[in-house]
Every structure is written in C-alpha cells, then in structure tokens.
Amino acid sequence: MPVTSIPIRLDMKGATQVENITAHVQKALESTGLTAGIVTVFIRHTTASVMIIEDEPGIRADTKSFWDRLIPADPTLQHNTRNAGEDNGHSHLRGQLQGPSIVIPFTDRALLLGMWQQIVVVDFDTRARMRELIVQILGE
Secondary structure, eight states: OEEEEEEEEEEETTTTTEEOOHHHHHHHHHHHHEEEEEEEESSSSSSSEEEEEOOOOHHHHHHHHHHHHOOOOTTSSSSHHHTOOOOOOOHHHHHHOOSSSSEEEEEEEEEEOOTEEEEEEEEEEOOOOOEEEEEEEEOO
C-alpha cells in the first residue's frame, strides 16, 4: 500500500491561535491520486496541536478561553524557572494534553469529515513562529 508524506508550513502567531488547515490537507490528499485510505496530520512541535473542531468564531473564542482556564500561563512552572528566558511551560503542557496528531479516513479522494468538522492547528506558544506539519497518506 503506497505511503506519501507531504509537508505543510504555517506562519503562526502563538497565543492559542487557531488556524484552519482542512483545505491544505484535502489538497495534499488530492495530489496523491489515492482513492481510499487514511490521512495522518502530525505537527512537529511540542507547543502546538492538531485537532478537529466546528470552526466558527464562538468555538475559537471558547477554545482559547478553555485552555486559559485549564492550564493558565504560570511563571513558576519548572520549565520557565530552569530555562532562562523561557515563559512557555504552559504551552508545552497544553500541547501534551491535546496531542500532536489526528487520523482521518478518506474515500473517493475526499476526507470523511462530518458536516461541521474542520481540521485546525492550535498554536499554544507565547510568540510567533513557523510551524511544520506532515500530512502522511496511506491508501490505494
């Protein structure tokens, strides 16, 4: 069964920014010519995550508010106090909890997402940076 890996790069701002990447993933899938299988979307960072949400402004605001309440910024975290200049310990904890990847099935060269499901990257870090994702497609 063929496997294809396609990189995606995003300029992100941090601060729990939510970026919709559904179209990027669908385009990557279409470029392979595969008709059925699974797509894995993996982010190569410890302070960001990939997830599926209903992407609308209220959920984006609620997502940020949820993470700010669940794991707030805290200058006393060990990561911050042991590493000079670091202030993103909470960003790492959020990334650990949410996780770096998702898997989506596809048929007829289309992602099998539900009506309201969208693939997003959430950047938990405290500063802007470029994010690298790998879209790995296994199929026939």
